[in-house]
Amino acid sequence: MIWMTVGNSRSKDLTELEMLSEMVTGARFKEILLVLSWSEMMAVRGCDDEGRKRSSISPVTSPKNITQNREVSKLSAIAMAADTLPPLIAAQLNYLLTHSPHSVKVDQIWSGCKNSNLPDRFTLLIPFCLDYIKWDVIYNAQYPLVAPDIIFAAEDDIFHPLPFTGEAEGDVQTPKSSLCDWNSKDPSRLLSLIHELRDLYTSYQRKRVGEVDDDRLKFEISTIISREGIEMCTGGGIEKAEEVKFAVPLLDMDLNKLVHGCPWRHQQKIYLQVVYPVIRKYSSVPSAPRVKLVSSSELKALFSIEDVKLPPWLEGMCLAEYLPTLEETLKTQVLEAVASIGVRRHFIEALAPLFGRPIEADPVFCRKATVLAASGVFTFLVHFFLPTQFPKQQPVLMLQSSQHFNSQGTPVMSPVLTDYPWSPRWEVSQMAERIFEFLVEECLNFKKYCNETLLQQR
Template identity: 30%
Template sequence: MCSETVSRIAPDLKNQIEVLLETGKFGVCSGDVRICDVKSGSLTTAKQPSGDRFKVIVPYGGQTLTWEVIFDQTYPEDPPDFIFGIEDTDDFCPDIDDVKSILEWDHRNPRALLLVIEELLQLYRQYQERLIEVSSRLQFEYSSLLDQTELKPDDIEIYAFRQSESKLGAVHFLVRLSADFNRIPHYLTRDNPGDDTAVLLLTFNSPDGSRVLPQLYLSPKVEHALGGAANLRIPAFPSGGCLIDYVPNVCQLLKNKVDQVVNNYEKRKEYVAAFLSYFNSSLLEYDADQFTKISFLFEWNDFFFILSIELPQFFPKEQPTLTFQSIYHECRGKPYTETYNDYPYSPRWSGNEMAERTKFVSNLILHNIFSLNDT
């Protein structure tokens, strides 16, 4: 929240604005609302702030809506008036009788303005739905998503760019994708507080749907947890395809990625637990948070060494790296080590079998090391 902007608001209206900025999460993307261009409609020369009109910027349909809100600071108990964006002035002009939160306006309720914005957005959604009635293709795409998927009206936002009163240009479909992000391990999300949001923006370059451009947007928290946007590439929209087929496919792709992250974490945890069970008395240290590293002090034919195991991000698909470190020898002033990541391995083995086989492989590697040194 911009404190400088809020500081220019008239005292009797300030609480309304603060609640709007602090708690207002709007639309499919749960985006923050902003205000700008704070002005005063009064000619007073009083020293206290007198701002009672401003522009509110609300995310919607992959765009932003800019509406001017007009209060009268001399009558703070009255509801505000609105001037809607230039592109909507002629058509989007809801009847005040349809806006219950204005008819029942209570200036003592700090959420009063927030409730009005929410209700106006619902009416704006209905306005956009009416705009696409001129296109049978767009109507089909929208109705099929609602009728044949688990999506609800609040999960889809439509934004149509108008070329004239009767002709549409490009049309946005902004779709909220459902996935259980709560399953993602805590260590991947704790440094990125915020929303768990994934939305799919589909742009129809024309109402006939001859070309559709899909774009996936993840909140910073989800993007970091899933390894970055480049790690989750969505397919191109197929020629002649429909949203009813494409959207569920992308949603499943997202769910599969979450499953992969969770399963990799659980497999690493299982692997480390198996080693702790088998070789607990030899344990030096292990990563109890991400389960990516574990180290042991082992003995082989009266030779003591440290075995460090690093588990890669895509374990068990990628095999662990084994590093053997001598506790006796140095190389250029550092402990002598040898690293191996090419040895018999199968991602289908259980954690217990991996522990058994890793110890066996370690003995073979040490035998080869000593055999080479003896020669």
């Protein structure tokens, strides 16, 4: 913490701390002051354990190093289902949302009876080919032991996934469906049903793509069909299809295991979306497909696919030729992103000798840290936001007052600060020192900004 004045006696130290506690209305800082030990009080005032003066500018050591960000739980579809659906149906839905390897979402829940307050049906958003398909799951609240009906989208009117058990084509028997011997008391049955239908839907879409009259598409499919996890779909009917989309999983590596202690519940993947325009017989030269990298939003904490420069698609190139070069580049950048976590962690550790221990820090990806600082009796927080490209890209700083609040009751914040001395070639200790020196002056400007903000509200 930046502290501009230093007391000369123990009684004065306590008096100013008590006064500071009264002035600071932020609940977090009040809690911090309540648990300060004597040695920590002396650290606040720049003195040693005997009350002797140490320096004219010294850090405040926070009483507690909070190494994890507290995640605020949100109202999820799981909780909503448990509160509104009949118990047996809720158990099925909760199990699906909790245990599915796909990020299945609930779009809406409603009742099949106009005069009933007991909902018994819902719409699922199921990930497929880097998009979502909507399926309505129809239970009957009056007969909760009966298996549900599934209603597919109107454009999939020819999708008939579950023929009657025992129907045969020649001597081949149809596999047994999850709907057979339905057990409503087994919460995993809906999960099994949805996964079975999704697998059948994947095969259905692959068959439709294969029926599109385009020689280039047929060749592309033949070269990558053996690749595990690839999905494809048509944009419209087979006769009117204008384009065909491919979702190609990249990197044969477990991204979740690369980051120690990562909070990801679903398996993280990076995909290449390839969109081929359908070539008619009368067309001349086939145009290059549109390509784009896609990943889950959670992966952005580690690695931003927007920083990847896609290799050019050369004339006459096929997808099987394009993928190896892309994957090699992508793998290198992902491993560099994992290694940069350690660099960011060392930078956050380098803040402690100058600012005191951070009161908050991101322990997994080391993307954020917050320290408590003061100039005289003006106390404020310094938020550090570290980019994935650190140290090539410098941290973004933001100051937050502990004593000034706007008309909505929220603390006054500074604009983002990036105009300070920085070089990616410096040692992390020098980076922290230069930021500290910058903030010694900048905190005075911020205090003036806070006071002007309050005057404008009057």
